[in-house]
Amino acid sequence: MDEFKLIQQIQRDTRTSSTGVKLGMGDDAAILEIPAGKHLVVSADMLNTGVHFPADTSPYDIGYKCMAVNLSDMAAMGATPHWALLSLSLPKSDPGWLRSFTQGIMSLAETFAVAIVGGDTTSGPLSVGLTVLGTVEPGRQLLRSGACPGDLVVVSGTLGGAARVLDLLQNDTGSGGQNIPDRLLLDRPQPRVSLGQALADYASACIDLSDGLLADLGHLIKASKCGAKLETASLPAPALLDNLDDEHRWTYQLAGGDDYELLFTLPRTHAALIGSWEERYEIRLSIIGCIEDGEDLYCTKPDGQPFQPAKTGFDHFAKKH
């Protein structure tokens, strides 16, 4: 199958209609009409094999995760996603692989009514570049800045599951990954788009968790010019971490990447909303700490002593120097 047939297959297998698509795939660029009174929100991610997903990940799950990661950025802004551009670097032309990959992409694109309006294909090492575009009402965006001392620190879902799965996979010998429980914690993060939109009028700051709780909360408090305290006893854990000792579990929860949950700060006057969001969006929300004066980020154990994990988050270049 040549390049143009591959592109045709992508066009055929993807949803290309959404609000405001004046010109979709097939020309030198897409043309979109942004609804009057809305701002454009745009984010790009590049995902590489062996970095963002293990080399044995199924093409469906690679597609799914690439879309989930980008939608998670939209969620963290309180934005509504509408369109995406898909750039694919593929080692070979494999229509079956591509079909499964696009099905993974489309499972989320359909759920969130996102149209694939353009992109690029090239030969090369497996790599996926996705640009997602959405809209937000001016003034209703969620930013990393805006957290104030006294605000509650809240997180959706559970923490550390994806990193634990990754470690189990990397230490797996012989099972071919078949014996890894809860692998979907790594492969299929749930973009919290509806929650993000609901938070827009109440949360003072928001970020999605990609590098790990401490690293991403660090970005948030730096942008907000404040500090934060976390309590290990409040960190939500998936069942997969139940059999670990405390310090091992806390390390996954504080430093493990790839959870793609929303981390947000909420003025205490809105604390009562947390329960209603949990019910409406069928999602667990946990108060894990609070924003403080200063610029320190620290974590306390149930006995009141500080806890500092050996690693603090994923750094793409940390191991090279």
Place this chain on the structure above:
Amino acid sequence: MDEFKLIQQIQRDTRTSSTGVKLGMGDDAAILEIPAGKHLVVSADMLNTGVHFPADTSPYDIGYKCMAVNLSDMAAMGATPHWALLSLSLPKSDPGWLRSFTQGIMSLAETFAVAIVGGDTTSGPLSVGLTVLGTVEPGRQLLRSGACPGDLVVVSGTLGGAARVLDLLQNDTGSGGQNIPDRLLLDRPQPRVSLGQALADYASACIDLSDGLLADLGHLIKASKCGAKLETASLPAPALLDNLDDEHRWTYQLAGGDDYELLFTLPRTHAALIGSWEERYEIRLSIIGCIEDGEDLYCTKPDGQPFQPAKTGFDHFAKKH
């Protein structure tokens, strides 16, 4: 240098102000205000080492070419570029390499007032994903469709130079690329943004030349549901092709990729404009053929006989099957 310092360096070294930037780099997404009455035009490209640029290409020229290729897509739409997102996969964290690369990006970004508003960095094989966003007045976009029988086929600049440089590089032994003349034909294509905007009211169809003249004209006539005839005698050549025999030269001009010139069709009633565009934009424009009924694309030699090059254009996956 860790990942976050790398990102800070990119932020510091790139232009982040342009029209409508409500929120630039540093959050989960950028927020842009699209001017009232304009449509958004968006395009994404992924460029890999060894595919889109030889492995020995300087970081400055890699940055330059990535931006040029994307701006060329905006030019082909008649759009005005404003913003870009840069996704970078890098084998190692090298601040000097990155500085030179961003200088290449910025040389064009400054010229065209394009702000880098977001993106991503990851470890992995060298690969650049660029998304460029611009605007166009509704109805003034240039499309691949719209060519009509009788229209002139016109091309900017010269053809085949980039492919010839690439062949010379690949057959180069020992000089380390130092003896290759006119290497900038490959490394620094000129995005024809102003020309594209000028064409918007007159050209019936337009595409930029990335895969080669025959391949890209093939896309244009397929979208326009018509055929086309080219004349080898009219194909513009750079001086680099002067010492080649006719068939060798024509093959580069018809099938060589990477020229990033604009190929457009023009109703004959507007033929007189060609000279004024050449003067105003200081660019060579050549009438190389005309649009015909049917769906055939063919090329005639000065003796009236047909000419068909052995290869017709670049296909990323052609060699793999």
